[in-house]
Amino acid sequence: MITAAILATLVYWFGTAETYFVGWQCLQRPIVMAPLMGLLLGDVHTGIIMGASLEAIFMGISAIGGSVPSDCCSASVIAVAYTILTGSNAETGLAIALPIGTLMSSVNSMLMPFWSALAGYWEKVAATGNMKAFQIQTTLVTLAMMLPGGIIIFLGVGFGVKGLSSALAACPAWVTTGLNASSSMMVAVGFAILCSMIWSGRNACFYFVGFVLAKCLKLDSLQTAIIGAAIAVVLFFINKDIIDLKNKMLKSSTKTGTDGEEDFF
Secondary structure, eight states, rough: OOOHHHHHHHHHHHHHHHHHHHHOSSSSSHHHHHHHHHHTOOOOHHHHHHHHHHHHHTTTTOTTTTOOOOHHHHHHHHHHHHHHHOOOOOHHHHHHHHHHHHHHHHHHHHHHHHHHHTTHHHHHHHHHHHOOOOOHHHHHHHHHHHHHHHHHHHHHHIIIIIHHHHHHHHHHHHHHHHHHHHHHHHHHHHHHHHHHHHHHHHHHHHHEEEEEEIIIIIHHHHHHHHHHHHHHHHHHHHHHHHHHHHHHHHHHHHHHHHHHHHHOO
């Protein structure tokens, strides 16, 4: 468990460091974190399955303005570690992912006022013009910002997985059934949140096309995704041709108007 806890902490730090040091490149998304965690724990198949399911849950959840969404990075790491280390099914791991992510985001929010209080100090350091000292100090503080989350991940995987497994094993069967059902519902809620962000009358038809492909024609997710991608590529080139045609017509009309003015004068 200690070895697994160390690996989980390193994976979590890898995901958070990506945001702090190189900007948001989506490496901390569940579809990356979960397979990586599964690979290090020797069960990449479970990691891929859970990564796809967790990505569907967190796909429509993002930090906009002052909102503090659930931490998908820590949720993915702990959920996959719990599933693999205890041999539980993926549904149970998915059910505990959202509460874990919410807890981690709350911890990060509680520490944010402390880090924000250092803004005045950073302004003074930046005003000195000593870029080397500024970079060294910001790097050290960034590493310190990553430390609390890493400690929680380490303790949660190293000492909390067995306790959580024992607690779930002691629960009645109806509790486990409810967790499995709720995990399936969370995937649907994740897609619903995403659809609410991009829904429009022009896109609505594709939702029903996908429904027919999946339910009536019995196509699986990969086949439906390939058809959807092909439609998207065709629409992209159609729109591109329309834009190019409009630009050519605009240039032509502009040129004609200019020549007329020159001839007149």
